Amino acid sequence: QVQLQQSGAELAKPGSSVKISCKASGYTFTSYYISWIKQTTGQGLEYIGYINTGSGGTNYNEKFKGKATLTVDKSSSTAFMQLSSLTPDDSAVYYCARHDYYFDYWGQGVMVTVSS
Amino acid sequence: DIQMTQSPASLSASLGETVSIECLASEDIYNNLAWYQQKPGKSPQLLIYYASSLQDGVPSRFSGSGSGTQYSLKINSLESEDAATYFCLQDSEYPYTFGAGTKLELK
Numbered sequence: 001q002v003q004l005q006q007s008g009a010e011l012a013k014p015g016s017s018v019k020i021s022c023k024a025s026g027y028t029f030t031s032y033y034i035s036w037i038k039q040t041t042g043q044g045l046e047y048i049g050y051i052n053t054g055s056g057g058t059n060y061n062e063k064f065k066g067k068a069t070l071t072v073d074k075s076s077s078t079a080f081m082q083l084s085s086l087t088p089d090d091s092a093v094y095y096c097a098r099h100d101y102y103f104d105y106w107g108q109g110v111m112v113t114v115s116s
Numbered sequence: 117d118i119q120m121t122q123s124p125a126s127l128s129a130s131l132g133e134t135v136s137i138e139c140l141a142s143e144d145i146y147n148n149l150a151w152y153q154q155k156p157g158k159s160p161q162l163l164i165y166y167a168s169s170l171q172d173g174v175p176s177r178f179s180g181s182g183s184g185t186q187y188s189l190k191i192n193s194l195e196s197e198d199a200a201t202y203f204c205l206q207d208s209e210y211p212y213t214f215g216a217g218t219k220l221e222l223k
Contacts, residue, residue, distance in 0.1 A: 035212075045160075045203065045214040061211035095159055102150035102207045104171070106159040 002026040004034075004096055004107035011113050012086050019082040020110045022096030029077035030054040033099035036070065036081050039109070040092045050099050051079055086114045118142050118206050122215030130223045134192045137218045139204035141185040148208035151180055151189045153200045154217075160203070164189065196222055 007021040022034060036048040049060035051070040058070050067090070069082040083090055091114045097103035119142040129135045139149065147167040152160040162171045164180035167187055177192040191198055199222045204215040 044216050045205075047210075047212040047214070049211075059210060063211075101148070102162065102165045102205060103160075104162050104165070106161075109159055 002098065002105045004098060004105055006094075006096060006107040006110045009111045009113070011115065014087055014114055014116055016086055017082055017084040018086065018112060019080055020094060020112070022079045022081075022107050024077045024079070024098070027098075030074060034070075034072070034079040035097050035099040035103060036068065037095045037097060037103070037106075038064075038092045039095065048081070048094075053079065083112065086112075088114050090114050117211055118145060118209055118213050120204055120206055120213050120215040122204055122218055124218060125216065126219045126221065128221045128223055129194055131194055131196065133194050134190065135194065135220065136191075137189045137202055137204075137220075139182075139187045139189075139215045141187070141206055141208075144184050145206045145208035147183060148206060149180070149182065149187045150205045150207060151178075152203055152205065153198075154203070155200045163202075191220075194222060198222065 003025045005023045010018045012018050030053045033050045035050040038046045047061050048064045048068050051058050051072050053072050071080045093109040093111050095109045096107040098105040121140040123138050149167045151164040154160045163174050163178050168180045179190045201217045201219045203217040
């Protein structure tokens with residue numbers, strides 16, 4: 001069955017970076033893009049961007065350009081998102097999702113907390 | 117960006133009732149609309165895609181309809197497990213955007 005297994009919760013200091021992972025299984029990894037979504041109580045769900053898992057090409061929401069960097073390791077069927085120059089506003093749950101026009105399968109989410 | 121206005125923000129209904137949730141897009145999204153269910157502490161689960169197509173394994177009491185800028189999710193014969201937050205997603209144009217969510221409470 002399709003599974004997206006994300007890495008564990010992160011506690012980070014302001015100004016630092018974190019890199020979270022999303023390991024896919026149960027399907028041909030390079031047949032679908034992987035997208036990333038941010039969820040907060042205040043802002044709801046926000047689309048960050050996607051990565052073409054075959055070519056490594058990316059598309060970012062303008063709001064997250066410079067904040068998020070998406071990469072992929074085809075050999076391990078894993079997608080990554082690095083968040084840089086963290087501020088408290090980056091505290092959220094971050095999801096990866098398999099992208100087939102819509103998002104049909106989601107990872108379990110990673111809680112990122114930014115605090116000094 | 118396409119704005120998705122979802123209503124109501126919250127809803128209280130009894131077991132066996134039928135409820136509807138609406139999403140209004142700021143421009144035509146050509147049926148490129150998905151609906152999700154999310155329970156506390158869990159990731160979203162796809163219910164409906166392309167406005168009215170039922171995802172495999174989703175009970176038939178869930179249905180979607182609409183066109184152009186107006187879309188709705190209908191849940192027939194509410195069951196206790198339907199208590200959750202529901203939200204819409206437009207996948208017509210990047211950046212994809214979500215509705216703010218509807219919290220469904222069962223009386």
